[in-house]
Amino acid sequence: MHSHIPSTETPGTAPAVDRAASVAARRRALVPLTLILAPLAVLTLVGLLLLWPGGEQVTSAAPGTSGRELSHPEATVQTVAPYECPAPGQRNGPEAGPRMVTCATVQARLETGPEAGGIVTVEVPAESYRSGLEAGDRIKVIRVFNHQTGPAMYAFYDFARTLPIGILAGVFALLVVAVARMRGLKALLGLGFAYLVIIKFMLPALLVGESGLLVGLVGAAAIMFVVLYLAHGFSARTTTALAGTLFGLLATAGLGLWAAGAAHLTGLGDSDGVTLAVYNGQVDLSGIVLCGIIVAGLGVLNDVTITQSSAVWELHELAPERSARQLFGSAMRIGRDHIASTVYTIAFAYAGAALPIMLLINAYDRPVLAVLTSAQIAEEIVRTLVASIGLVLAIPLTTAVAVAVVKAVGRAGPEAPGPASGDNDNDNDNDDPVRPDPVASQQA
Numbered sequence: 257m258h259s260h261i262p263s264t265e266t267p268g269t270a271p272a273v274d275r276a277a278s279v280a281a282r283r284r285a286l287v288p289l290t291l292i293l294a295p296l297a298v299l300t301l302v303g304l305l306l307l308w309p310g311g312e313q314v315t316s317a318a319p320g321t322s323g324r325e326l327s328h329p330e331a332t333v334q335t336v337a338p339y340e341c342p343a344p345g346q347r348n349g350p351e352a353g354p355r356m357v358t359c360a361t362v363q364a365r366l367e368t369g370p371e372a373g374g375i376v377t378v379e380v381p382a383e384s385y386r387s388g389l390e391a392g393d394r395i396k397v398i399r400v401f402n403h404q405t406g407p408a409m410y411a412f413y414d415f416a417r418t419l420p421i422g423i424l425a426g427v428f429a430l431l432v433v434a435v436a437r438m439r440g441l442k443a444l445l446g447l448g449f450a451y452l453v454i455i456k457f458m459l460p461a462l463l464v465g466e467s468g469l470l471v472g473l474v475g476a477a478a479i480m481f482v483v484l485y486l487a488h489g490f491s492a493r494t495t496t497a498l499a500g501t502l503f504g505l506l507a508t509a510g511l512g513l514w515a516a517g518a519a520h521l522t523g524l525g526d527s528d529g530v531t532l533a534v535y536n537g538q539v540d541l542s543g544i545v546l547c548g549i550i551v552a553g554l555g556v557l558n559d560v561t562i563t564q565s566s567a568v569w570e571l572h573e574l575a576p577e578r579s580a581r582q583l584f585g586s587a588m589r590i591g592r593d594h595i596a597s598t599v600y601t602i603a604f605a606y607a608g609a610a611l612p613i614m615l616l617i618n619a620y621d622r623p624v625l626a627v628l629t630s631a632q633i634a635e636e637i638v639r640t641l642v643a644s645i646g647l648v649l650a651i652p653l654t655t656a657v658a659v660a661v662v663k664a665v666g667r668a669g670p671e672a673p674g675p676a677s678g679d680n681d682n683d684n685d686n687d688d689p690v691r692p693d694p695v696a697s698q699q700a
Contacts, residue, residue, distance in 0.1 A: 289495045289661070296502060297481060303474035307467075309460035325401040329369030330416045331376065333393045337361045338385065357382035360389060362412065369399055371408065378412040387415075394419070439487060446483035453479050458547070468543025472550035473509050477502060480558060492661050493565045500561040500654025505550065508557070508646030512549040515638045521545045522631070545635060553643030556602060560594050560647055561654045567591075568658035584659045591651040599644050610636045 341359040360380040366372050378397055380389060389395075394416035401408040432440040458475040462468060480501050488494040515521075523541025532539055568587045572578070578586070607614075613632045627633060 289492070289499060289657075292499060293495065293502070296477065300474055300477040300481060303470065304457065304478060307461050307471055307474055308457065309464045309466070325399075327369060327399045327401075328396050328413055329372070329399055330367045331364035331395055331397050332367055333362055333364050333389065333391050333395060334375065335363045335391060336380075336385075336389055341382065343382070358385060360385040362389070362395070364395060364397065366397075367394075371399075376410040378410055380412045384412065384415070443483075443487045446486045449482050449486070450479045454551070458551075462544055462547060463539060465538035465540060466543075468540055468545070468547035469509060469513055469550075471543075472547035473505060475547075476505050476550055476554050479554065480505070484558065484562065488562060493569050493658065494562070496568075496658045496661055497558075497562040497565040497654060499657055500564070500650045501557055503653050504557045504561065504646045504650030505554070507649045508553050508642055509546075509550050511645055512546050512638075512642045515642055516542060516546050516549070519634055519638055521635055521638060523635075549639050549642050552639050553602070553646055556598055556643070557647055557650055560591070560598055561650055563594060564591050564651055564654045565658045568655060568662050572662045580659050580663050583662070584655055587655045587659065588652065591655055595648055595651060598647060602643055602647075603640050606636045606640045 338358050338360045340356045342354040343357045359382050361377060362380050363375055363377050366374050366376060376397065396413040396416050398411045398413045399408050400411075429444055432444060434440075436443065453475050457478075458471050461471045461475075480498060484494055484498050484501070488497070521542060523545045532541070532544075564587060567590045568583065571586050572583055610633060614627065622630075628637065
């Protein structure tokens with residue numbers, strides 16, 4: 257057997273020495289981050305315990321619904337009979353007759369509920385019929401059963417969308433796993449945990465009247481502590497991104513608290529807020545607006561902080577001789593591009609969600625400034641601006657912390673094998689030997 261036994265003077269022993277040194281440096285770099293994040297984790301757990309909903313929510317029955325039982329069974333359309341009906345909400349002039357639209361009478365077979373298998377007849381309004389309705393479609397109906405007057409009554413409620421949404425969700429999950437592999441699967445698990453926190457903690461806590469600010473901060477922090485480490489592993493870069501994310505959450509919450517008060521965002525800008533206030537006397541609508549501001553910026557904040565943290569490590573590996581100032585400047589050039597594109601993403605997402613409201617307000621030919629400052633649009637504008645400001649503040653902080661940590665770790669730290677490395681999840685993310693030219697990257 258042919259072998260080479262290197263002496264202590266040869267480079268053969270250098271990797272083992274460098275590996276041990278990088279692990280030790282990595283652990284030293286994690287110490288200050290742990291000292292910052294550990295108390296925040298403890299506060300998050302205490303907040304979950306204190307705010308966890310345990311009381312009874314107070315609800316009021318709508319006028320005239322005493323003794324009624326409401327449910328929403330699904331039904332399959334059997335026949336559709338269109339007919340002309342007057343358009344709702346119109347005022348007839350002295351000469352012109354009423355404007356007519358097409359409504360429909362639908363016979364449908366109940367698929368769920370106490371009378372499953374029975375046939376019911378419901379009237380479908382024009383706006384629902386116009387979207388397309390034919391035999392075989394699944395719809396939801398309202399079942400009203402009055403214990404005093406006898407048989408149940410049915411009315412059209414909405415279309416059943418379980419199947420198309422389920423198909424889209426399945427395609428999304430398959431594509432995420434196919435492209436991102438194990439990391440994509442972990443991200444989906446984290447997404448499931450996030451919705452679990454929202455459904456099981458945040459919504460019930462808000463319904464029993466807890467502070468929207470505290471519920472938003474505690475719930476968002478709990479989500480980020482689990483989601484980031486689950487998707488990206490336990491490592492210095494993930495911990496750095498978590499620190500930047502939590503800072504962005506605090507900035508968003510503080511600014512949102514001021515903006516909600518200064519702009520008098522009451523939560524009564526739409527009918528949903530009014531209905532919620534009527535049915536639940538404990539709920540704080542202004543707090544719900546603030547909680548929504550915090551949650552709305554959570555995903556994009558997570559995106560930019562983990563990207564900035566990873567960018568700092570990649571840039572350092574390409575040119576480890578760069579000074580901390582040069583590394584910060586290079587990473588911030590990436591961050592500025594990310595800020596520009598992400599701000600557009602947030603703004604267009606909210607504009608799309610508020611488009612029907614904007615069209616309705618514009619239909620009354622009101623001045624642009626009056627439209628932008630109306631209750632419905634003002635909430636979306638404040639949400640967009642607050643989330644964007646939190647995002648912008650989080651990027652330089654995340655970059656500065658990442659630069660400090662990566663300089664302490666050294667070039668081989670994040671990729672070196674060892675018990676402290678959390679980035680190697682067998683995804684082979686770094687198996688492409690082609691690296692961009694660091695000089696060209698610096699000049700870009």
